[in-house]
Amino acid sequence: MDISKLDLNLMVVFHHLLLHKRVSAVADLLGMSQPAVSSALGRLRASLGDELFLRTQKGMVPTPYALQLAEPVAVALDGLQQALNVRAAFDPATSTRSFTLAMTDVGEMYFLPVLIDALGKAAPGVTLQVVSVTQASLKDDMAAGRIDLAMGLLPQLQAGFYQQALFRQHYIALMRQAHPLAGKNKLTLTAFTQAEHVRILASGTGHGRVDVALEQQKLRRHFRLTVPHYVALGDVLSHSDLIATVPERFADRTLRPFALVKRALPIVVDDSAIHQFWHSRLHRDPGHQWLRQFTSALFGDAKLPQVESPV
Structure with a gap:
């Protein structure tokens, strides 16, 4: 049988009928009416092509086919319940996720x-x-x-x-403490554009907005070095007179380890x-x-x- 055509909620009714053997008990347990439980059993019988339970003075007695289904259905429902309980009970102090x-x-x-x-x-x-x-x-x-x-x-x-x-965060200019421009508290636009720069491509991000801002003002930087990412930037700047334009929070992590300084940009660049x-x-x-x-x-x-x- 194709399980996609079976209402899995019916298996919950089936499981509890196996355990309690009375429609009334299952109805109370699941918060359903007795006719609703009987209707669910009728639909399950039609889907599986078996009576599943026979009415007797001792309650609902399972057929051989129902007994064959009993264990795998119970295991499946128990596994699902455990998975749902784990999901609902995430505890960071004990989790190994x-x-x-x-x-x-x-x-x-x-x-x-x-x-x-x-x-x-x-x-x-x-x-x-x-x-x-x-x-x-x-x-x-x-x-x-x-x-x-x-x-x-x-x-x-x-x-x-x-x-x-x-x-x-906004963008700043980053350079080594011994850079000729590091002694100036304010970068002029002329000094900035005449300096030699590092360009960080950082593909997949939006950090290219500095280039856009400069192009809108018809200004260009001289790039002595182009790199695909930020990993080596601290070392490069600490051993050269290059300038990099970077996000300020990144710059703050590099100032002390690499003896760098930051300066405000002489152009307006939108924050990110x-x-x-x-x-x-x-x-x-x-x-x-x-x-x-x-x-x-x-x-x-x-x-x-x-x-x-x-x-």
Whole structure:
């Protein structure tokens, strides 16, 4: 028989009839009327082609076929109940669940040190796996539940996903303390455009808005170096007279380790909003809800709008 054509709710009635052997007892237990239980049994008989239960003075007696079904039905319902109980009883202090997060490399540098430290205290058994947001299968992996949460400035996830704004940040110029321009409290537009720069492509993100702002003013920077990500940027800047235009929260993590300084940009560049994104299939999962609330508490700005429905 094709199980897709069977109303699985009928199997709950079947299971309890096996246990209690009386329609009245099953009706009371399930909050149904006796006629509704009898109707459910009638539909199940028609679907399975067997009487299943015979009325006797001792109650409803199962047929041989019903007895054959008894154990596998009980095991299946018990397994489903346990799965639902686990879902409803997520406890971060005892959970050993693993979550997969998608981030850019700059997101890894900003989020992970704080997140791992906080998880060690609040959820010591919870583990994380991090993947790149630049992978082509990001949307499909999130829809399939292989990725739980994506974090960052990710224009490709604006449509069709739940999202929560964590914070807004603006862009600054980053350079080493010994840079000729580091002694000036304010960068002029001339000095900025005449300096040598590092360009970070950061594909899959919206961090290219500085280039857009400069192009609108018909200004161009001289790029001595172009890199695909932020990983080596601190080392590069600390050993050269190059300037990089980066998100300020990333810059703040690099100042002390690499002896760098930050300066305000001499042009107007729109701030960026950093979000966490998730698929609707995980929206009501208690473990996932806890993870989102946890990251929001760590990184979120309460002044920003919180949750938007998929569009």
